[in-house]
Amino acid sequence: MNKLLNAIAIVGMLSGSAFTTVQAAETAPSSAVAMSQAEVRKIDAANQKITLRHGPLANLGMPPMTMVFSVKDATQLDGLNVGDKVQFVAQQQGSQFVATELTPAP
Ligand SMILES: [Cu+2]
Known part of the structure; x- marks a missing residue:
């Protein structure tokens, strides 16, 4: 049970950081040249x-x-x-x- 929860927590952290990276990549170029x-x-x-x-x-x-x-x-x-x-x-x-x-x- 604990292992399963840990796995879910890790997946959550990974997808969270991936989302942040995508957001940053999309915002930077569009504001530079609009x-x-x-x-x-x-x-x-x-x-x-x-x-x-x-x-x-x-x-x-x-x-x-x-x-x-x-x-x-x-x-x-x-x-x-x-x-x-x-x-x-x-x-x-x-x-x-x-x-x-x-x-x-x-
Ligand atoms: Cu106008």
Whole structure:
């Protein structure tokens, strides 16, 4: 009886640690590079802004919507047109949202 209980306890510990390892492996890469999908609605190169209809932003906990993002450099908007499908990383900096890694969707 004791041997059986020990065996169950060991299995429990093993599966518990395996679960923890899987959780850690899944969390690390997705938070490092969270690419989001979007469609270009408006481009304002003079003000370094782009309006995107974006999908869910997992890293910001934001549902799909249309909103304005800033870009660090107007050259990130070069070659983009209204209606283009793009991917980007959404970042919140204070009260404004910044689109980085902005590239046409593959
Ligand atoms: Cu949004």
